[in-house]
Amino acid sequence: MKKGYLFIIIFFLVNLLLLFSCTKDKPFTYSPKAYIARFPQAIEEKIGPFTSGIDNLTTEEGIFLGRKLFYDTRLSGDNSVACSNCHQQQFAFADSKEFSDGIEHIPTGRNSPTIFNQAWSKHFFWDGRRKSLETQAHDPITSATEMNGNWDVIIERLQNDNIYPILFYQAFGSGLIDSISITKAIAQFERSLISYNSKFxxxxxxxxxxxxxxxxLRGFEIFxxxxxxxxxxxxxxxxxxxxFSIGLEKGIEDSGLAKITGLASDIGKxxxxxxxxLSYSAPYMHNGKFKTIREVLNFYNNDINERxxxxxxxxxxxxxxxxxxxxQDIADLEHFLMTLNDESFIHNPSFSNPSIK
Ligand code: HEC
Ligand code: HEC
Structure with a gap:
């Protein structure tokens, strides 16, 4: 008799589960919607269309997941650092420090670059050592001075989370979480950071x-x-x-591209x-040397290093x-550069920390 009841209860539960998983708007479906990038036609004609990564179609579900991961400190060794620590929306996804600091405030060797319009980039990092956003994202997660993360630990944390396995399923058709799916999702979110809504x-x-x-207009002419x-x-x-080498330093402090190629002809590039x-992303250059745009312009005008x-x-x-x-020329040039600020990008709620409502 007891066994009979148990059987009936299990039978109902299984049916309920099946019914739930067959409902049209159930949370577990895998039917990703391709992302459509919206920016002015005239710009697209010049720079080409938005493109996804190789074998990583940009979808609404992938972006949603990638955004959550981008802001998640659980991707770091001691749960203290997320990508967003050094790439903050208010600073056009750069940060405001000369050299960004990561885990235990250890400074990285370079200034944090902005992240937007990266769907049109082919090289990543100041020295271009990574050729895709997917491979780029591996580095800060595992770097000892940035997030000091360990993939096994990160994957276990996400796999044990209530939401992540569902989000991975919705984005990639499998609840299996690995470093490939994590970096793919982050790259999708980064590609969606599009900024072509300035006065210019x-x-x-x-x-x-x-x-x-x-x-x-005079500044544009000078530009x-x-x-x-x-x-x-x-x-x-x-x-x-x-x-390029712009003659910023003597060239020995940080040899730039030459670190990767080993060529003397690449030193300082x-x-x-x-x-x-630019209004949001100070300080400037790979070493955060200049605090203001005026300092940058004075450098180009007066101080290109002859050595x-x-x-x-x-x-x-x-x-x-x-x-x-x-x-007057410098002032005009600066006024022109300001026309390239996109205030709507800095405040776009689609790019902000999803856990802060
Ligand atoms: C501790 C600060 C820090 C953290 C955390 C961090 N970054 Fe960065 N990021 C930097 C710095 C500094 C650079 C430039 C390093 C270089 O060029 O050698 C950089 C470069 C990049 C670039 C290259 C941009 C370009 O124009 O070439 C991308 C993309 C990027 N980071 C994305 C991420 C993602 C995604 C995460 C999280 C997985 C992340 N970053 C975590 C500081 C950080
Ligand atoms: C030969 C190529 C070249 C020319 C010409 C050039 N730049 Fe640059 N610019 C660069 C490179 C490369 C960097 C990064 C250098 C570094 O960090 O070592 C840079 C950096 C900058 C930065 C800092 C951006 C940031 O996010 O850190 C600004 C602003 C800038 N340039 C403005 C200008 C202006 C204005 C002019 C014209 C007066 C100009 N550039 C001419 C190649 C060039």
């Missing part, structure tokens, strides 16, 4: 010069011609998938960073004619 972008899309002030800035921070993208959202190896030829007009930009 409106001007670019409409070609309506009345959107920019006289000073901003394109006398400053040669556009050669390496090419608009409308604002960065370039290439490495660094990835050309974006010049979008630096491999200074790029695009900078020769500025190098050979020190101080050729007047105070």
């Amino acid at each position: 972008d409106q001007f670019y899309a409409t070609k309506d010069s009345s959107l920019l002030s006289a000073s901003e 394109l011609h006398r400053g040669t800035c556009n050669a390496c921070h090419t608009l409308p993208l604002g960065h370039l998938n290439a490495f 660094f990835k050309s960073p974006s010049i979008r959202n 630096s190896p491999n200074i790029d030829s695009h900078l020769m007009p500025l190098f050979n004619n020190r101080g050729s930009l007047s105070t």
Whole structure:
């Protein structure tokens, strides 16, 4: 008799479970929706379409999961550091320190770069040592000075969480969590960090010069011609998938690209960073050397280091004619650079910490 009851109860429970898992809007379905990037047509015509990573289609579910992981300190050894510690939305996903510090406040050797419009990047890190966002994400998680994480421990933590196995299933069709699925999801979230909604972008899309002030328009001219800035921070993208020495240091402090290639001709070369959202991302350069945009501009105008190896030829007009930009030119250039700030990006609720409502 007792056994009979137990059987009936189990039978009902199994049916209930089956019914639940067959309901249309049950939480366990695997039917990811491809992500559609929205940004101005005129920009797309110039820079090309949004693209996903190899074997990692960007989906709404993948982005949702990646965002949660990006803000999760459980990806670090002692549960204290998340990606978002050093890549904060308010700073255009950079941080405000000269050198970011990770676990136990150990400083990393370089300034934290911004993370946006990375779907159009081919090399990652200041020296470009990683070729995809997926492989890039492995490094900070396991680096002793950044998150000092251990994959086995991280996977166990996430696997034992109430929500994560469901989110992994919804994103990838399997509740199995591993370093590949973790880094794929993070990369999807990073690709969704798109910023093309500045005053410059409106001007670019409409070609309506009345959107920019006289000073901003003069600054744009200098950016394109006398400053040669556009050669390496090419608009409308604002960065370039290439490495240059701008004569920042003598070249021995941090040899940049040469650390990877071993070539003397690469000493002092660094990835050309974006010049979008500069108002939020100070300090600047791979070593956080400059605190203000004015300091950066004064450097290009007066202080390119003559003892630096491999200074790029695009900078020769500025190098050979020190101080050729007047105070007014510098002010105009700075005003123009400010038109590349995208306030809506900094405040976009889709990119914020999902656990803070
Ligand atoms: C302790 C601070 C810190 C943490 C934590 C951190 N980063 Fe970074 N990140 C940096 C620094 C510093 C660099 C530049 C290092 C270099 O170039 O050698 C960097 C570079 C990057 C880049 C390359 C950007 C470019 O323009 O090339 C990406 C992407 C990135 N981090 C994403 C992440 C992700 C994803 C996480 C979490 C898994 C993370 N970071 C955790 C500090 C940090
Ligand atoms: C030859 C290529 C080249 C030219 C020309 C050039 N830059 Fe750069 N720029 C770079 C590189 C490379 C870096 C990073 C250097 C480093 O950190 O060592 C950089 C860094 C910057 C930064 C700091 C960005 C950040 O997030 O840290 C700003 C701002 C900047 N450049 C503005 C300009 C302006 C304005 C001009 C024109 C006056 C200009 N650049 C001309 C290649 C160039």
